Amino acid sequence: MRKTELYLITILLVSFICFAVLIYYSLMQTTAKMPPAASAGSEIWQKYGCMECHSLLSSGGYAAVDLTKIMSTHTKEELLSFFENPPPLPPHKKRMHVELTEKEAKAMIAFLRYVNNIDTRKWPPEPILNDKRSSSVED
Amino acid sequence: MLKIRAIPGKLLMFLFRQKKKEPPKEGYHSQITAIPYLLAPVIFLALQSVSATIGALDLVVTDLPVPIPIETGRAFHLNLSVLWPLLGSMGASYYFFVEEAQTELYSMKLATAQFWIFILTTTGILLSLMLGQMHGMEYNEAAFPFHFGIAITLILFFYNLLRTYLKTRQRGRITILSILSGAALLLLLYLPNLINYNQPTISEIFRFWVIHLWEELSKELLLLGALAAFLLKTTSLQRAKLEKILFLQLTILIIGAIFATGHHYYWIGMPTVWQWIGGIFSVVQFIGLLLLLYILYLGLAHSNWNKLDYGEKLTFVFIAAGIFYHIMGAAVLGMVIAVPQINRYSSATYLTSAHAHLAVYGAIGMLVLAFSVYALTRKQDLTSKSYFYLCCGFGLNNCGLLIMGTVLTLAGFLQTYLIRVAGLDFQAAQTLIRPYLLLRAGGGATFALGAFLFSTILVYHYCGTTRKHQ
């Protein structure tokens, strides 16, 4: 084998293996097992293409609010009624938000709860000005 | 070929070719298999830009009657943005690999079969999206059989190149090694994505092997090899000199891109160490880009503009534009949003969209189009009239892209400020940035007009030459 070939294969393999090992150890440290209800919710999330409009874990679309921590600000009942009677999608008046059956909505909520518990290193961020206000109140 | 070119009008060019030190390279027969690979992307682009403009209008016009909902429409657009540059990069790879290896392709039949499998799979994916089939893999939105189809084309691609490599006497040439490693990585990185993951963190990890690593590593390796081969062929740049830089560039590219994947792992539930890894290696990627700029500079410094034919000139123009957007979109804008402290506020806003359009279309798409222009004008050069129209199309398209890039950046800054700094409600902010989105649709229309013009002229030119040569 030529030197250039050997060199390329070496840096490719070494970088890639280090990368994969790093990912493996990171996952071992952080991910919690998914309960079956959350898994079912995940499938619904995928089937309806929610990520084309909403971001989750910082990626996805940006036509609507990030849903990573939605379960910290909304109750189960609020979301159930949202999914059963969805509003129109601005700027449209006739086109409605995706509607979910009660069963689907419950699974979705289990999924969003699971996501809510992931340590996302403070994603989504608190608005900077709100942050200051709340910290000055604490002071 | 030489004789046709030596007619008086083309005499200058003939002289130029004579000056070259390397043996005359009038092409290899199997390069013809690369042509469909380079023709189809031009058509896909026209289709994509028209449909995307309708999609962009749908974001601002109340109850616009559109055939498919916005979520599948966006998926349609995103899948296309991965697929046609992939097809074109494979075409450019075949075209220049053969030339650099100085041997015919191992199997033309396999390459043709691969092309048709790719087209069938892509058509299937697009149709299934139009029917509303979603699977939750942004950018790579398709059912398993389609993923499998793509995997088959990747296997055929790598196998064909590997067999060609094994029979060449030019082993060790850095241009073909770059292409070969790009092909291997395309396949390797795709494999984990054949499966759909429910767990969101794991799903994100592997998804970015395709979104980030395909774009910023595999396709870049393919296109870097093609670019170097093009420069060696059309300029007086010396191989030994270029190879030294390429060697460094390859090292930076591989190490930088692999670990810079970390900049997509900041907030997906991975440990904080990824903020360091992602941030630091994004800087390495930035250095790689500067080196790319230097390679282009060397190429231009060693070329004689007056002696290039129209096709070659236009190729240079596209390459230069591609590298400009690479710097603006991928390096400047990308670098800004890759810093974790900034990314925390800019992620999932229109800044990402500005970055995506400049980097994916500007950097990768433009290079693919450059090689399309090159390969499609080898049989016969452009007439001055079609050269003129192609330049107009290019100009319009770039104006459109620049309008989109600027407006999306402004919208992104505003959105970041309103939501992430001032704490405004998301939908309230969305209403405030709507005027920018309307302007973006205008940019899109300009873009589409330009894309349509140059696609039509280029396809028309190519069809004309094949008729003449039959």
Ligand code: HEM
């Ligand atoms: C007529 C030209 C185009 C128009 C009007 C357009 C419009 C759009 C729209 C409406 C979106 C959805 C998200 C958003 O609102 O930004 C989008 C996203 C995207 N487009 Fe385009 N597009 C055009 C051309 C292209 C081309 C040629 C490519 C690449 C080959 C491309 C790549 C992308 C990518 C990668 C995204 C995802 C961005 C993200 O999620 O951050 N676009 N585009």
